[in-house]
Structure formats: C-alpha cells, structure tokens
Amino acid sequence: MLYESIDTAAINDEDLPWVPFSPYSDEVFIKYIKCDPVRGETITLLKAPAGTTLPRHYHTGTVIVYTVKGGWKYLEHDWISKPGGVVFETAGTSHTPVALKEYGDEIITLNITQGDLLYYDENDNICAIENWKSGVQRYRAFCEAQGIEAKDITSFSA
Template identity: 55%
Template sequence: MFCDQVETSVIADESLPWVPFTPYADDVFLKYFKLDPIRGEMIVLMKAPAGKQLPKHHHSGTVIVYTIEGRWKYVEHDWIAGPGSVVFETAASSHTPQVVSEEGHIQVLNIVVGDLIFMTPDNQVLAIENWKTGLQRYLAHCEQHGLTPRDLTAFR
C-alpha cells in the first residue's frame, strides 16, 4: 500500500534560520518549515517586535495562526490574540496585523494556504506572497549567508 511508504518526519527548529521579511519589514523574521508546491501551503514561524504593524493583506485561502508568545490583533477586529490562542482566517478575508505587546515581540506559527495579497492603504495590490516567494526568500538568505539550504518543499 502507498500509505506504508509515507514516513513521519520532524524538522528541528534550531536547524532553520530566521529570515528577514524583506521588503516589508527588516525587523520581522520568518522561519520556514514547509513550502508545499502541491497544496500551495506554507508552515512558518513569524517573529515581530512590539508595536509593529504590517501591511494589510487579503487571503486567497485559509490561514491558521497559533500564538506562542506576545499579543497581537487585526486593526479591523476588537479581539486580541495571546499565548495559546488560535485564530482561524477564512479565505477571501482581509486584515491589518498589529503587535499590541508593549515590550519584547510576538511569535506565531502560521499555516497558510494559497496567496497572501499585500495591499496599500487604498487597497491597491502591493505584492503577492505564497510558497514560491517564501522559497525564493529562503534560498536567497541561505546563499547570502553561506548556509546550505534544506529542501523545504518536502517534509523530511
């Protein structure tokens, strides 16, 4: 059976670099665990400093965000996510992320399906982020810092 060939794997957090989220924010860092070209999915940690606001973005697919540390919200909502909370974002939703922690940083685990379309304040498309742009950013970072990249398109 094919399922007998599926191998359970683990990727150690310390084996992956924090990659700056340029050109959007040099003080926001991403740690890519999986960039899936088949499902169009990214599994990525994000770390952002207190008081940071990122550009508004629109989702083509769903996003699940688990908060590890810090507090954050979307400008468009009145809830605040803190450690241990899970936020589920539906496809076709738009938000402006904002770190509300007064010191330190937030760290969140994101499972993103499809595209994140970053927008200007007047709703013009600024850029599109997905597994492909994540892979390009990761590979460029590895090359710039003399790191041997892992194959993040396969979970092994």
C-alpha cells in the same frame, strides 16, 4: 510511491534560520518550516517586535495562527490573541496585523497558510503576493547570501 512508504518527518526549528521578511520589514522575521507546492501551503514561524504593524493583506485560502509569545490583533477586529490563542482566518478576508506592546517585547506565531496572501499598499493596490513559492525564493536567497546550506523545505521528509 504509496503514502504508506512516506516516512514521518521531524523538523527542529533550531536547524532553520530566521529570515528577514523583506521588503516589508527588516525587523520582522520568518522561519520557513515547510513550503508545500502540492497543497499551496506554508508552515512558518513569524517573529516581530511589539508595536509593529504589518501591511494589510487578503487571504485566498484559510490561515490558522497559533500565538506562541506576546499578543497581537487585527486593526479590523476587537479580539486579542495571546499565548495559546488560535485564530482561524477564512478565505476571502483581509486584515492588518499589529503586534501589541502591552504583551511583551515581541510576538511569535506559528502560521499554517493555504493559498496566496495579497498585500495592499496605502492606495488599496496589490503591491505583493506571498505564497509557498515566494517563501522558497526568499529562504533560498537568504541562505545563499549568508553562506548557509539551504534545506529542501518543499519535501515531505526532514
């Protein structure tokens, strides 16, 4: 198949469920838009209540985060990302995300993640690895448990 024959796809986020980001938090939700096994990339929306701190993680690839709602930061940095803010995270960096209460009741971010996210416990041991494959597994398990027909979030078409 040539790239010219791949049709443009439009994905409506209302057609996709918010999936709990278990086992890390039952209050944080992920909406999996695309999980690309070819590029090792995920495109997601993340929703978390203000005041939430997510586990520290390490990036094996780059991450671009666009803030849709609320405000958030990393414990390791002084900046704050508010609606319209774009954060570029280089491969080889680690951070601890915090959803800030002074910017509303929740945050929503659009995330384009390449490679793996390595999550650390309080003793600096890797306790989990998140990537396109774990995203597909979490999404399919959620859809099955809820009786929702899962979409093919790995394909290039809608």
